[in-house]
Amino acid sequence: MHDIDRTGILFLKTPVSNSVPLVLDSPHSGTTYPDDFDHVSDFTVLRRAEDTYVHELYDCAPRYGAVLMGAHFPRSYIDVNRSLEEIDLSMIDGNWEGPVVSSEKADAGIGLIWRVNQNNENLYDRKLSIEEVRHRILTYWQAYHETLKNSLEETHTRFGKYVHINCHSMPEISNESSKEGPGVRRAEFVLGDRHGTTCDPDLVIERPPKEG
Ligand SMILES: [Zn+2]
Incomplete structure (x- = not known):
């Protein structure tokens, strides 16, 4: 593995020596807004x-033998934490040929390509062309996923296993739409496993030390 830095697209930082089978990625901390x-x-x-800044929180990971990658582009341009099928056809000018699934996120305007901003206001005063959507997928989404997949595979080849942590941030204090209701101060670090679906519970549940 070697370091990669593709201007405006992504970076990958590799450890001097791979001493742990750990790959971290920060998909949403990019701040380079594409001209188009x-x-x-x-x-x-x-x-x-x-x-913002999430990749900086983990910047030391390669020093400890882990791989760190991140997007330079923002999630509002194209969201690499969505599938290619979570697409909102109402935003596209023309017939989209790719598969589409019904998606809660896309319906809410925050699918693969976001329709609205955080104030629920429209991001565009126009429809997006098919070429434009394809360009975002090929140049950004696919590049990101290929790089991530390669680093996971290379780590697996070396160690026979890997742990992948997808790094995010969320507001410090909950709001109206939060499960816990508004105004609750949240934990500093949360090990999320998407309701028990993305990893073995042994990895995230802190167990009391065994007696004896
Ligand atoms: Zn995020």
Whole structure:
């Protein structure tokens, strides 16, 4: 594995020596807004979608033998934490040929390509062309997923296993739409496993030390 830095797209930092089978990625901390975004959102509101600085929190990971990668582009341009099928056809000018699934996120305007900003205001005053959507998928989404997949596979080849941590941030205090109700101060670090679906419970549940 070697370091990669593709301007505006992604970076991959590799350890001097791979001493742990750990790969971290920060998909939402990118702050390089592509010139062809052509949105009409207030920029300050648009930026609230970022997990700003998250990759910096984990910047030391390669020193401890882990791989760290991240997106340079923002999730509001194209969201690598969505499947290619979570696409909102109402935003596209023309017939989209790819598969589409019904998606809660896409319905809420935050699917593969976001329709709204954090104030629920439209990001565009136009429809996106098919070429534009394809360009975002090929140049950004696929590049990100290929790089991530390669680093996971290379780590697996070396160790026979890997742990992958997908790194995010969320507001410090809960709001109206939060499960716990508004105004609750949250934990500093949360090990999420998407309701028990993304990893073995042994990895995230802290167990009391065995007696004897
Ligand atoms: Zn995120």
